[in-house]
Amino acid sequence: MTDVRASPPVRRLADWDPAELESLVDDYGSPLYVLDLERVRENYRRLEAVFPDADILYAVKANALGDVLSTLREEGAGLECASAGEVQRALEAGASGSEVHYTAVNPPAGDLDWIVDAWNEHPELTVTAGSEDTIDRLADRGYDGRLCLRVNPGIGAGHHEKVRTGAAAKFGVPAERAVDVLTDAADRGFDIVGIHAHVGSGVSSDQLDAHREFVARMGDLARDVEGAVGDLELVDVGGGFGVPYREDEDPLDLASVAAATRDAIGEIDARLTIEPGRYFVADAGVLLTDVNTVKDARDTTVVGVDAGMTTLIRPAMYGAYHPIRNLTAESDGGSPEREIVPQTVAGPICESGDVFCTERELPVSKREDVLGIGNAGAYGYEMANQYNSRPRPASVVLEDGDVRLSRRRETVDDVTRPERGARSGSRGNRKNDHPRATDTDNDPVR
Missing domain, CATH: 2.40.37.10 (Lyase, Ornithine Decarboxylase; Chain A, domain 1)
Incomplete structure (x- = not known):
């Protein structure tokens, strides 16, 4: 097992062996993505060491490669999925329903249909809804399972304006309405398990004050919600832990982030949950x-x-x-x-x-x-x-x-195959269809 104390906090491009990388192009062609699974493990263990009392979910959208999902599951991570396709990948990687969180942002009808079908087979799956409409649409499909509410705390941070989600209107129910929304959902029979928010992607050390304020708001909200609807299982404060892309940038001080998170959230009965993505794989x-x-x-x-x-x-x-x-x-x-x-x-x-x-x-x-x-x-x-x-x-x-x-590398034939499938009447052309893994006409990389 890797000793995280001996593992550098960031792996620079200069640390890779140039001759070994060049030889991979000789064997596998170009362009080529190369991923070191041992480094993924090291990054997980480093984060786990500073958040020993938190549940850690991997944000699958960062890199959904099956080998990555399997590696992080072996290390103990759950899987946070932004689409039905990512949930399917998680289940195919061996995850149980209890290890999977589906975080919906304006989910298409086909996604919700697929998720409810999956929930019938995996009743411990958790669905995070970001609007009252999504809760209604789940109820219309017969879903009354584990429900987490995504809230908008009104504060965002991250490496670019396009990924600062914590204050963007697109994401979550305004925090001031969360108690009413969750009270109504509980009255309708949903199993209320938590609240969730995500400040943004690529948060750096100089944005620690914003992160602290964001987490503090989540702690205050958790206490309000518990007073209204009862105990929560989890308070998910998202991920967003940044990595240094430039050679002269310092890595994130994880110990300081963890200490600031614990201090800011205050006393809660629920389990603190985090969901990094970039930090594990970048x-x-x-x-x-x-x-x-x-x-x-x-x-x-x-x-x-x-x-x-x-x-x-x-x-x-x-x-x-x-x-x-x-x-x-x-x-x-x-x-x-x-x-x-x-x-x-x-x-x-x-x-x-x-x-x-x-x-x-x-x-x-x-x-x-x-x-x-x-x-x-x-x-x-x-x-x-x-x-x-x-x-x-x-x-x-x-x-x-x-x-x-x-x-495997795609071919031009893979690119054009869906058109030939449409002309020949293959599946996957109906309204709101969600392609399953068996629909090979719609899955050219399998």
């Missing part, structure tokens, strides 16, 4: 990509690679920084050291926003070099898409010194 992953074009433009050198915003959308969507290394330049010990020059690394998508960096100081790039893009384990493949009809990449995992293919 620095466990690297995206590998081949250089195919080097071009001297007017004001910069453009390095064209075969990964793009369809492979990793965070730079285009959030202006996010990811560290980049030229692995070939570093691993080629027999060649003269390459000059460091500013370069713009760009993908193959027909969009000017399809760039990973501009004017980044890197060793001179050559065609067929392999670049590594760091901190790609969270919201990398999960946000990958097929724009420009580009197939999604493969994924490999590292575990106990071995490498194995965890997700």
